[in-house]
Amino acid sequence: MKYIDEFQDPELARRLLDDIHATVTRPWALMEVCGGQTHSIIRHGIDQLLPEQLELIHGPGCPVCVTPLEVIDKALEIASRPEVIFCSFGDMLRVPGTGRDLFQVRGEGGDVRVVYSPLDALRIAQQNPDREVVFFGIGFETTAPPNAMTVHQARKLGVRNFSMLVSHVRVPPAIEAIMSSPSCRVQGFLAAGHVCSVMGVEEYPELAERFRVPIVVTGFEPLDILEGVRRAVRQLERGEHTVDNAYARAVRPEGNPAARAMLEDVFEVTDRAWRGIGVIPGSGWRLSSKYRDHDAEHRFPVDGIRTEEPAECRSGEVLQGLLKPHECEAFGTLCTPRTPLGATMVSSEGACAAYYLYRRLDMPATKTREATPVV
Amino acid sequence: MCLAVPGRVLDIEDRDGTRMATVDFGGVVKEVCLEYLPDLQVGEYAIVHVGFALQRLDEESARQTLELFAELGMLQEEFGDAWEMAAAEAGTDPLEEVHNQ
Numbered sequence: 254m255k256y257i258d259e260f261q262d263p264e265l266a267r268r269l270l271d272d273i274h275a276t277v278t279r280p281w282a283l284m285e286v287c288g289g290q291t292h293s294i295i296r297h298g299i300d301q302l303l304p305e306q307l308e309l310i311h312g313p314g315c316p317v318c319v320t321p322l323e324v325i326d327k328a329l330e331i332a333s334r335p336e337v338i339f340c341s342f343g344d345m346l347r348v349p350g351t352g353r354d355l356f357q358v359r360g361e362g363g364d365v366r367v368v369y370s371p372l373d374a375l376r377i378a379q380q381n382p383d384r385e386v387v388f389f390g391i392g393f394e395t396t397a398p399p400n401a402m403t404v405h406q407a408r409k410l411g412v413r414n415f416s417m418l419v420s421h422v423r424v425p426p427a428i429e430a431i432m433s434s435p436s437c438r439v440q441g442f443l444a445a446g447h448v449c450s451v452m453g454v455e456e457y458p459e460l461a462e463r464f465r466v467p468i469v470v471t472g473f474e475p476l477d478i479l480e481g482v483r484r485a486v487r488q489l490e491r492g493e494h495t496v497d498n499a500y501a502r503a504v505r506p507e508g509n510p511a512a513r514a515m516l517e518d519v520f521e522v523t524d525r526a527w528r529g530i531g532v533i534p535g536s537g538w539r540l541s542s543k544y545r546d547h548d549a550e551h552r553f554p555v556d557g558i559r560t561e562e563p564a565e566c567r568s569g570e571v572l573q574g575l576l577k578p579h580e581c582e583a584f585g586t587l588c589t590p591r592t593p594l595g596a597t598m599v600s601s602e603g604a605c606a607a608y609y610l611y612r613r614l615d616m617p618a619t620k621t622r623e624a625t626p627v628v
Numbered sequence: 629m630c631l632a633v634p635g636r637v638l639d640i641e642d643r644d645g646t647r648m649a650t651v652d653f654g655g656v657v658k659e660v661c662l663e664y665l666p667d668l669q670v671g672e673y674a675i676v677h678v679g680f681a682l683q684r685l686d687e688e689s690a691r692q693t694l695e696l697f698a699e700l701g702m703l704q705e706e707f708g709d710a711w712e713m714a715a716a717e718a719g720t721d722p723l724e725e726v727h728n729q
Contacts, residue, residue: 261692261695261696289631342678342710343710343711343713343714344710346710346711346714347714356714356715367710367711369658369678369679369707370658370659370661370678370679370680371678371679372659372661372679373679395632395677395682396677396678398664398680398682399661399677399678399679399680402661402663402664402680406646410644447631447632447675447677447682450632450675450682450683451682451683473631474693474696502685502686502689503632503675503683503685504683505683509664509665509682509683511663511664511665511666512664512682515664601705
Protein backbone atom coordinates (compact mmCIF):
# COMPACT_ATOMS: atom_id res chain seq x y z
CA MET A 254 0.00 0.00 0.00
CA LYS A 255 1.33 3.37 -1.02
CA TYR A 256 0.49 6.55 0.82
CA ILE A 257 -0.75 9.85 -0.40
CA ASP A 258 2.36 11.73 0.74
CA GLU A 259 4.29 9.93 -2.01
CA PHE A 260 2.29 11.81 -4.64
CA GLN A 261 4.00 14.61 -6.49
CA ASP A 262 1.58 17.14 -5.02
CA PRO A 263 0.01 15.50 -1.92
CA GLU A 264 -2.20 18.53 -1.22
CA LEU A 265 -3.78 18.40 -4.69
CA ALA A 266 -4.10 14.60 -4.48
CA ARG A 267 -5.91 14.98 -1.15
CA ARG A 268 -8.30 17.56 -2.62
CA LEU A 269 -9.09 15.36 -5.63
CA LEU A 270 -9.64 12.32 -3.40
CA ASP A 271 -11.87 14.31 -1.00
CA ASP A 272 -13.95 15.45 -3.96
CA ILE A 273 -14.26 11.88 -5.28
CA HIS A 274 -15.26 10.57 -1.83
CA ALA A 275 -17.83 13.36 -1.44
CA THR A 276 -19.25 12.71 -4.92
CA VAL A 277 -19.68 8.94 -4.86
CA THR A 278 -22.99 7.82 -3.34
CA ARG A 279 -23.49 4.50 -5.16
CA PRO A 280 -21.37 1.61 -6.50
CA TRP A 281 -19.71 2.37 -9.84
CA ALA A 282 -17.28 0.48 -12.07
CA LEU A 283 -14.83 2.37 -14.28
CA MET A 284 -12.45 0.81 -16.79
CA GLU A 285 -9.03 2.31 -17.45
CA VAL A 286 -8.25 1.26 -21.00
CA CYS A 287 -4.49 1.69 -21.06
CA GLY A 288 -1.91 -0.66 -19.56
CA GLY A 289 0.27 2.30 -18.61
CA GLN A 290 -2.61 3.60 -16.51
CA THR A 291 -3.11 0.16 -14.90
CA HIS A 292 0.57 0.10 -13.99
CA SER A 293 0.36 3.59 -12.47
CA ILE A 294 -2.85 2.78 -10.55
CA ILE A 295 -1.41 -0.34 -8.93
CA ARG A 296 2.05 1.17 -8.37
CA HIS A 297 0.56 4.11 -6.46
CA GLY A 298 -2.23 2.13 -4.81
CA ILE A 299 -4.77 4.54 -6.30
CA ASP A 300 -7.48 1.87 -6.32
CA GLN A 301 -7.04 1.49 -2.56
CA LEU A 302 -7.40 5.22 -1.93
CA LEU A 303 -10.73 5.43 -3.76
CA PRO A 304 -14.14 4.91 -2.14
CA GLU A 305 -14.95 1.25 -1.56
CA GLN A 306 -17.99 1.51 -3.81
CA LEU A 307 -15.84 2.60 -6.75
CA GLU A 308 -14.18 -0.23 -8.67
CA LEU A 309 -11.46 0.16 -11.28
CA ILE A 310 -11.57 -2.57 -13.92
CA HIS A 311 -8.31 -3.05 -15.81
CA GLY A 312 -8.88 -3.01 -19.55
CA PRO A 313 -7.16 -4.63 -22.53
CA GLY A 314 -4.88 -1.66 -23.30
CA CYS A 315 -1.50 -3.36 -23.17
CA PRO A 316 -0.44 -3.97 -26.78
CA VAL A 317 2.13 -6.57 -25.75
CA CYS A 318 -0.57 -8.48 -23.86
CA VAL A 319 -3.15 -8.53 -26.66
CA THR A 320 -0.81 -9.43 -29.55
CA PRO A 321 -2.18 -12.84 -30.54
CA LEU A 322 -0.13 -15.97 -29.99
CA GLU A 323 -0.34 -16.71 -33.72
CA VAL A 324 1.43 -13.44 -34.56
CA ILE A 325 4.10 -14.16 -31.93
CA ASP A 326 4.64 -17.58 -33.54
CA LYS A 327 5.00 -15.90 -36.95
CA ALA A 328 7.56 -13.52 -35.47
CA LEU A 329 9.52 -16.43 -33.97
CA GLU A 330 9.50 -18.27 -37.31
CA ILE A 331 10.73 -15.23 -39.23
CA ALA A 332 13.34 -14.35 -36.58
CA SER A 333 14.78 -17.88 -36.82
CA ARG A 334 15.61 -17.54 -40.52
CA PRO A 335 19.36 -17.16 -41.17
CA GLU A 336 18.97 -14.31 -43.67
CA VAL A 337 16.85 -12.23 -41.28
CA ILE A 338 17.75 -9.50 -38.81
CA PHE A 339 14.64 -9.31 -36.63
CA CYS A 340 14.12 -5.97 -34.86
CA SER A 341 11.68 -5.41 -32.04
CA PHE A 342 10.86 -3.18 -29.10
CA GLY A 343 12.31 -4.63 -25.90
CA ASP A 344 8.85 -5.40 -24.46
CA MET A 345 8.32 -8.26 -26.90
CA LEU A 346 11.46 -10.29 -26.04
CA ARG A 347 9.94 -12.37 -23.29
CA VAL A 348 6.37 -12.71 -24.57
CA PRO A 349 5.79 -16.45 -24.81
CA GLY A 350 4.82 -17.91 -28.16
CA THR A 351 4.17 -21.63 -28.50
CA GLY A 352 7.08 -23.07 -26.52
CA ARG A 353 9.62 -20.25 -26.77
CA ASP A 354 10.17 -16.49 -27.06
CA LEU A 355 12.38 -14.06 -29.00
CA PHE A 356 14.94 -14.10 -26.21
CA GLN A 357 15.40 -17.85 -26.74
CA VAL A 358 15.50 -17.48 -30.53
CA ARG A 359 18.51 -15.24 -30.11
CA GLY A 360 20.09 -17.82 -27.78
CA GLU A 361 19.65 -20.37 -30.57
CA GLY A 362 21.55 -18.16 -33.01
CA GLY A 363 18.80 -15.93 -34.42
CA ASP A 364 19.81 -12.34 -35.15
CA VAL A 365 17.29 -10.57 -32.92
CA ARG A 366 17.94 -6.91 -32.17
CA VAL A 367 16.21 -4.48 -29.85
CA VAL A 368 15.60 -1.00 -31.20
CA TYR A 369 14.33 2.14 -29.52
CA SER A 370 12.59 3.38 -32.66
CA PRO A 371 11.36 1.70 -35.87
CA LEU A 372 13.61 4.17 -37.72
CA ASP A 373 16.59 2.39 -36.13
CA ALA A 374 15.44 -0.81 -37.86
CA LEU A 375 15.22 1.02 -41.18
CA ARG A 376 18.79 2.25 -40.69
CA ILE A 377 19.94 -1.31 -39.97
CA ALA A 378 18.34 -2.34 -43.29
CA GLN A 379 20.21 0.42 -45.14
CA GLN A 380 23.47 -0.70 -43.53
CA ASN A 381 22.89 -4.40 -44.32
CA PRO A 382 21.63 -4.53 -47.93
CA ASP A 383 22.38 -8.27 -48.20
CA ARG A 384 20.16 -9.16 -45.23
CA GLU A 385 16.39 -9.11 -44.77
CA VAL A 386 15.48 -6.71 -41.97
CA VAL A 387 12.06 -7.22 -40.36
CA PHE A 388 10.51 -4.94 -37.76
CA PHE A 389 7.81 -6.21 -35.37
CA GLY A 390 5.16 -3.48 -35.67
CA ILE A 391 2.76 -3.82 -32.77
CA GLY A 392 0.94 -1.29 -30.63
CA PHE A 393 -2.09 0.97 -30.37
CA GLU A 394 -2.77 4.26 -32.13
CA THR A 395 0.19 5.86 -30.32
CA THR A 396 2.76 3.50 -31.86
CA ALA A 397 1.12 3.14 -35.26
CA PRO A 398 2.19 6.57 -36.64
CA PRO A 399 5.92 5.97 -36.02
CA ASN A 400 5.64 2.57 -37.68
CA ALA A 401 3.60 4.01 -40.55
CA MET A 402 6.19 6.72 -41.18
CA THR A 403 8.97 4.12 -41.19
CA VAL A 404 7.27 1.99 -43.86
CA HIS A 405 6.51 5.14 -45.84
CA GLN A 406 10.20 6.12 -45.69
CA ALA A 407 11.34 2.61 -46.67
CA ARG A 408 9.19 2.85 -49.80
CA LYS A 409 10.26 6.42 -50.56
CA LEU A 410 13.97 5.63 -50.14
CA GLY A 411 13.67 2.29 -51.96
CA VAL A 412 14.91 0.17 -49.04
CA ARG A 413 13.73 -3.11 -50.51
CA ASN A 414 15.17 -5.37 -47.78
CA PHE A 415 12.98 -3.78 -45.09
CA SER A 416 9.62 -5.22 -44.10
CA MET A 417 7.25 -5.06 -41.16
CA LEU A 418 5.22 -7.71 -39.34
CA VAL A 419 2.18 -5.62 -38.47
CA SER A 420 -0.28 -6.34 -35.67
CA HIS A 421 -1.69 -2.95 -34.76
CA VAL A 422 -4.82 -2.56 -32.67
CA ARG A 423 -7.36 0.27 -32.22
CA VAL A 424 -9.07 1.32 -29.00
CA PRO A 425 -12.62 2.35 -30.09
CA PRO A 426 -13.65 -1.08 -31.48
CA ALA A 427 -12.39 -2.67 -28.24
CA ILE A 428 -14.59 -0.31 -26.20
CA GLU A 429 -17.50 -1.25 -28.45
CA ALA A 430 -16.81 -4.98 -27.95
CA ILE A 431 -16.55 -4.61 -24.16
CA MET A 432 -19.78 -2.61 -23.96
CA SER A 433 -21.62 -5.07 -26.23
CA SER A 434 -20.78 -8.06 -24.03
CA PRO A 435 -23.78 -9.37 -22.05
CA SER A 436 -21.58 -9.66 -18.97
CA CYS A 437 -20.27 -6.10 -19.21
CA ARG A 438 -20.01 -4.33 -15.87
CA VAL A 439 -18.26 -1.19 -17.09
CA GLN A 440 -20.16 2.06 -16.53
CA GLY A 441 -17.52 4.59 -17.54
CA PHE A 442 -14.15 4.74 -19.30
CA LEU A 443 -10.85 6.46 -18.69
CA ALA A 444 -9.65 6.72 -22.30
CA ALA A 445 -5.93 6.40 -23.06
CA GLY A 446 -4.29 9.83 -23.15
CA HIS A 447 -1.53 9.22 -25.67
CA VAL A 448 -3.81 7.36 -28.07
CA CYS A 449 -5.91 10.54 -28.09
CA SER A 450 -2.79 12.73 -28.52
CA VAL A 451 -2.65 11.15 -31.98
CA MET A 452 -6.28 10.41 -32.82
CA GLY A 453 -8.03 13.26 -31.00
CA VAL A 454 -11.42 12.61 -29.44
CA GLU A 455 -13.72 12.48 -32.48
CA GLU A 456 -14.18 8.69 -32.37
CA TYR A 457 -15.67 8.71 -28.87
CA PRO A 458 -18.90 10.81 -28.75
CA GLU A 459 -20.80 8.22 -30.77
CA LEU A 460 -19.71 5.45 -28.36
CA ALA A 461 -20.55 7.54 -25.28
CA GLU A 462 -24.01 8.24 -26.70
CA ARG A 463 -24.79 4.73 -27.94
CA PHE A 464 -23.75 2.96 -24.73
CA ARG A 465 -24.62 5.87 -22.41
CA VAL A 466 -21.18 5.80 -20.79
CA PRO A 467 -18.99 8.74 -19.81
CA ILE A 468 -15.60 8.62 -21.55
CA VAL A 469 -12.89 10.76 -19.94
CA VAL A 470 -9.58 11.18 -21.75
CA THR A 471 -7.00 10.65 -18.98
CA GLY A 472 -3.22 10.90 -18.58
CA PHE A 473 -0.84 8.50 -16.87
CA GLU A 474 0.47 10.25 -13.81
CA PRO A 475 -1.24 9.64 -10.45
CA LEU A 476 -2.80 13.12 -10.33
CA ASP A 477 -4.01 12.76 -13.94
CA ILE A 478 -5.71 9.49 -13.06
CA LEU A 479 -7.38 10.96 -9.97
CA GLU A 480 -8.66 13.86 -12.08
CA GLY A 481 -9.97 11.44 -14.74
CA VAL A 482 -11.75 9.38 -12.07
CA ARG A 483 -13.16 12.54 -10.48
CA ARG A 484 -14.66 13.75 -13.74
CA ALA A 485 -16.06 10.31 -14.59
CA VAL A 486 -17.82 9.79 -11.27
CA ARG A 487 -19.30 13.29 -11.39
CA GLN A 488 -20.90 12.42 -14.71
CA LEU A 489 -22.12 9.07 -13.42
CA GLU A 490 -23.70 10.59 -10.32
CA ARG A 491 -25.46 13.20 -12.47
CA GLY A 492 -26.64 10.65 -15.02
CA GLU A 493 -24.52 12.23 -17.77
CA HIS A 494 -22.56 10.47 -20.50
CA THR A 495 -20.32 12.78 -22.49
CA VAL A 496 -16.73 12.77 -23.73
CA ASP A 497 -14.54 14.91 -21.51
CA ASN A 498 -10.84 15.71 -21.89
CA ALA A 499 -8.94 15.64 -18.58
CA TYR A 500 -5.54 15.57 -20.34
CA ALA A 501 -5.78 18.76 -22.38
CA ARG A 502 -2.08 19.56 -21.99
CA ALA A 503 -1.27 16.70 -24.39
CA VAL A 504 -4.55 16.08 -26.22
CA ARG A 505 -6.11 18.42 -28.77
CA PRO A 506 -9.62 17.63 -30.07
CA GLU A 507 -8.28 16.95 -33.57
CA GLY A 508 -5.25 14.95 -32.34
CA ASN A 509 -2.25 15.11 -34.65
CA PRO A 510 -3.59 15.64 -38.22
CA ALA A 511 -0.27 14.82 -39.93
CA ALA A 512 -0.05 11.50 -38.09
CA ARG A 513 -3.68 10.65 -38.87
CA ALA A 514 -3.12 11.37 -42.56
CA MET A 515 -0.10 9.04 -42.60
CA LEU A 516 -2.11 6.28 -40.89
CA GLU A 517 -4.77 6.63 -43.62
CA ASP A 518 -2.13 6.27 -46.30
CA VAL A 519 -0.11 3.36 -44.94
CA PHE A 520 -2.68 1.21 -43.11
CA GLU A 521 -6.17 -0.10 -43.71
CA VAL A 522 -8.63 -1.22 -41.07
CA THR A 523 -8.91 -4.99 -40.62
CA ASP A 524 -10.48 -7.48 -38.23
CA ARG A 525 -7.92 -8.39 -35.58
CA ALA A 526 -7.69 -11.19 -33.03
CA TRP A 527 -6.78 -10.04 -29.51
CA ARG A 528 -4.88 -12.52 -27.37
CA GLY A 529 -7.21 -14.10 -24.85
CA ILE A 530 -10.25 -12.28 -26.24
CA GLY A 531 -10.71 -13.34 -29.86
CA VAL A 532 -11.48 -11.49 -33.06
CA ILE A 533 -12.89 -7.98 -32.70
CA PRO A 534 -14.26 -6.64 -36.00
CA GLY A 535 -12.43 -3.64 -37.42
CA SER A 536 -10.12 -3.47 -34.42
CA GLY A 537 -6.79 -3.57 -36.22
CA TRP A 538 -4.66 -2.04 -38.91
CA ARG A 539 -2.68 -3.88 -41.58
CA LEU A 540 -0.48 -2.47 -44.32
CA SER A 541 -2.52 -1.27 -47.29
CA SER A 542 -1.93 -2.93 -50.68
CA LYS A 543 0.26 -0.01 -51.78
CA TYR A 544 2.85 -1.12 -49.19
CA ARG A 545 2.53 -4.87 -49.82
CA ASP A 546 6.19 -5.18 -50.81
CA HIS A 547 7.09 -4.18 -47.25
CA ASP A 548 4.65 -6.60 -45.59
CA ALA A 549 6.58 -9.38 -43.81
CA GLU A 550 3.56 -11.70 -43.92
CA HIS A 551 3.62 -11.37 -47.69
CA ARG A 552 7.39 -11.76 -47.98
CA PHE A 553 7.88 -14.82 -45.76
CA PRO A 554 5.96 -18.12 -45.86
CA VAL A 555 4.10 -17.77 -42.57
CA ASP A 556 0.55 -18.08 -43.91
CA GLY A 557 0.35 -21.67 -42.75
CA ILE A 558 0.97 -20.83 -39.09
CA ARG A 559 -2.27 -21.27 -37.17
CA THR A 560 -2.12 -21.26 -33.38
CA GLU A 561 -4.89 -21.93 -30.87
CA GLU A 562 -4.71 -20.08 -27.57
CA PRO A 563 -4.06 -22.38 -24.57
CA ALA A 564 -7.00 -22.90 -22.24
CA GLU A 565 -5.24 -22.72 -18.87
CA CYS A 566 -4.49 -18.98 -19.02
CA ARG A 567 -7.44 -16.82 -18.00
CA SER A 568 -5.88 -13.59 -19.24
CA GLY A 569 -8.82 -13.09 -21.60
CA GLU A 570 -11.13 -12.70 -18.62
CA VAL A 571 -8.62 -10.37 -16.95
CA LEU A 572 -8.37 -8.27 -20.13
CA GLN A 573 -12.14 -7.94 -20.26
CA GLY A 574 -12.42 -6.96 -16.62
CA LEU A 575 -14.30 -10.16 -15.71
CA LEU A 576 -11.59 -11.39 -13.33
CA LYS A 577 -9.03 -9.62 -11.18
CA PRO A 578 -5.52 -11.09 -11.55
CA HIS A 579 -5.30 -12.36 -7.97
CA GLU A 580 -8.60 -14.20 -8.38
CA CYS A 581 -7.01 -16.59 -10.92
CA GLU A 582 -5.99 -19.99 -9.47
CA ALA A 583 -2.62 -19.89 -11.27
CA PHE A 584 -1.69 -16.35 -10.10
CA GLY A 585 1.60 -16.26 -8.21
CA THR A 586 1.89 -20.07 -8.18
CA LEU A 587 1.89 -21.69 -11.64
CA CYS A 588 2.07 -18.25 -13.25
CA THR A 589 4.74 -15.70 -12.31
CA PRO A 590 6.76 -13.18 -14.36
CA ARG A 591 9.51 -15.82 -14.62
CA THR A 592 7.11 -18.53 -15.78
CA PRO A 593 4.23 -16.63 -17.38
CA LEU A 594 1.25 -18.55 -18.73
CA GLY A 595 0.13 -15.54 -20.71
CA ALA A 596 1.18 -12.08 -21.77
CA THR A 597 -0.63 -10.23 -18.96
CA MET A 598 2.00 -11.67 -16.63
CA VAL A 599 5.05 -11.07 -18.81
CA SER A 600 4.54 -7.45 -19.81
CA SER A 601 5.24 -4.86 -17.15
CA GLU A 602 2.03 -3.13 -18.27
CA GLY A 603 -0.04 -6.29 -17.96
CA ALA A 604 -2.51 -6.30 -15.09
CA CYS A 605 -1.19 -9.63 -13.72
CA ALA A 606 2.45 -8.46 -13.62
CA ALA A 607 1.41 -5.19 -11.99
CA TYR A 608 -0.51 -7.07 -9.27
CA TYR A 609 2.43 -9.44 -8.75
CA LEU A 610 5.02 -6.68 -8.60
CA TYR A 611 3.11 -4.48 -6.19
CA ARG A 612 2.30 -7.18 -3.66
CA ARG A 613 -1.25 -8.01 -4.42
CA LEU A 614 -0.47 -11.68 -3.83
CA ASP A 615 -2.35 -12.01 -0.60
CA MET A 616 -5.38 -9.85 -1.34
CA PRO A 617 -8.68 -11.64 -0.80
CA ALA A 618 -10.78 -12.32 -3.86
CA THR A 619 -13.57 -9.77 -3.47
CA LYS A 620 -16.04 -10.59 -6.18
CA THR A 621 -16.98 -13.52 -8.31
CA ARG A 622 -18.45 -12.98 -11.72
CA GLU A 623 -19.94 -14.73 -14.64
CA ALA A 624 -17.12 -15.06 -17.13
CA THR A 625 -18.59 -14.71 -20.58
CA PRO A 626 -16.25 -13.87 -23.43
CA VAL A 627 -16.77 -10.65 -25.37
CA VAL A 628 -16.91 -12.37 -28.72
CA MET B 629 4.87 0.40 -24.29
CA CYS B 630 2.68 3.42 -24.97
CA LEU B 631 4.76 5.54 -22.63
CA ALA B 632 5.50 8.84 -24.29
CA VAL B 633 8.24 10.81 -22.61
CA PRO B 634 8.52 14.60 -22.69
CA GLY B 635 11.76 15.96 -24.08
CA ARG B 636 13.35 19.28 -25.04
CA VAL B 637 14.56 19.95 -28.57
CA LEU B 638 18.31 20.70 -28.63
CA ASP B 639 18.80 21.11 -32.38
CA ILE B 640 17.13 20.34 -35.68
CA GLU B 641 18.49 19.17 -39.02
CA ASP B 642 17.25 17.85 -42.34
CA ARG B 643 18.36 14.28 -43.07
CA ASP B 644 17.44 12.58 -46.38
CA GLY B 645 14.54 15.01 -46.65
CA THR B 646 13.32 14.14 -43.13
CA ARG B 647 13.14 16.67 -40.31
CA MET B 648 15.10 15.21 -37.39
CA ALA B 649 16.01 16.62 -33.96
CA THR B 650 18.24 15.73 -31.06
CA VAL B 651 16.07 15.71 -27.95
CA ASP B 652 17.05 15.73 -24.29
CA PHE B 653 15.02 13.53 -21.91
CA GLY B 654 16.34 14.61 -18.53
CA GLY B 655 19.93 13.73 -19.47
CA VAL B 656 19.33 10.97 -22.03
CA VAL B 657 19.74 12.35 -25.56
CA LYS B 658 18.02 10.67 -28.53
CA GLU B 659 17.40 11.25 -32.24
CA VAL B 660 13.76 12.14 -32.81
CA CYS B 661 11.74 12.49 -36.01
CA LEU B 662 9.75 15.74 -36.27
CA GLU B 663 7.69 14.88 -39.37
CA TYR B 664 4.48 14.85 -37.32
CA LEU B 665 5.26 18.19 -35.62
CA PRO B 666 7.14 20.00 -38.39
CA ASP B 667 6.91 23.46 -36.80
CA LEU B 668 8.46 22.40 -33.47
CA GLN B 669 11.38 24.70 -32.64
CA VAL B 670 14.65 24.41 -30.71
CA GLY B 671 13.98 24.89 -26.99
CA GLU B 672 10.37 23.66 -27.18
CA TYR B 673 9.05 20.52 -25.46
CA ALA B 674 7.11 17.65 -27.00
CA ILE B 675 5.92 14.24 -25.93
CA VAL B 676 7.97 11.67 -27.78
CA HIS B 677 7.09 8.03 -28.43
CA VAL B 678 9.56 5.53 -29.96
CA GLY B 679 11.58 8.27 -31.61
CA PHE B 680 8.71 10.44 -32.90
CA ALA B 681 7.46 13.76 -31.51
CA LEU B 682 3.67 13.44 -31.32
CA GLN B 683 2.37 16.53 -29.49
CA ARG B 684 3.66 19.80 -28.03
CA LEU B 685 3.87 20.17 -24.28
CA ASP B 686 4.44 23.25 -22.13
CA GLU B 687 7.71 23.44 -20.23
CA GLU B 688 6.28 23.23 -16.74
CA SER B 689 4.25 20.06 -17.26
CA ALA B 690 7.11 18.51 -19.24
CA ARG B 691 9.54 19.14 -16.39
CA GLN B 692 7.18 17.76 -13.75
CA THR B 693 6.51 14.61 -15.78
CA LEU B 694 10.22 14.00 -16.38
CA GLU B 695 10.99 14.36 -12.66
CA LEU B 696 8.25 11.90 -11.80
CA PHE B 697 9.37 9.38 -14.44
CA ALA B 698 12.96 9.60 -13.23
CA GLU B 699 11.85 9.04 -9.64
CA LEU B 700 9.81 5.99 -10.62
CA GLY B 701 12.60 4.46 -12.71
CA MET B 702 10.46 4.71 -15.84
CA LEU B 703 13.20 6.41 -17.87
CA GLN B 704 15.41 3.39 -17.20
CA GLU B 705 12.60 1.12 -18.43
CA GLU B 706 12.23 3.22 -21.59
CA PHE B 707 15.89 3.83 -22.45
CA GLY B 708 17.74 1.05 -20.56
CA ASP B 709 19.24 -2.13 -21.99
CA ALA B 710 16.31 -4.39 -22.90
CA TRP B 711 18.56 -7.48 -23.19
CA GLU B 712 19.81 -7.00 -19.65
CA MET B 713 16.27 -6.62 -18.40
CA ALA B 714 15.08 -9.68 -20.33
CA ALA B 715 18.04 -11.73 -19.09
CA ALA B 716 17.25 -10.73 -15.54
CA GLU B 717 13.64 -11.79 -16.01
CA ALA B 718 14.58 -15.06 -17.67
CA GLY B 719 17.29 -16.01 -15.17
CA THR B 720 16.46 -14.86 -11.71
CA ASP B 721 13.21 -13.41 -10.54
CA PRO B 722 13.89 -9.71 -10.03
CA LEU B 723 10.72 -9.53 -7.98
CA GLU B 724 11.80 -11.97 -5.30
CA GLU B 725 13.78 -9.21 -3.71
CA VAL B 726 10.72 -7.01 -3.61
CA HIS B 727 8.61 -9.70 -2.03
CA ASN B 728 11.24 -10.64 0.53
CA GLN B 729 11.60 -7.12 1.84
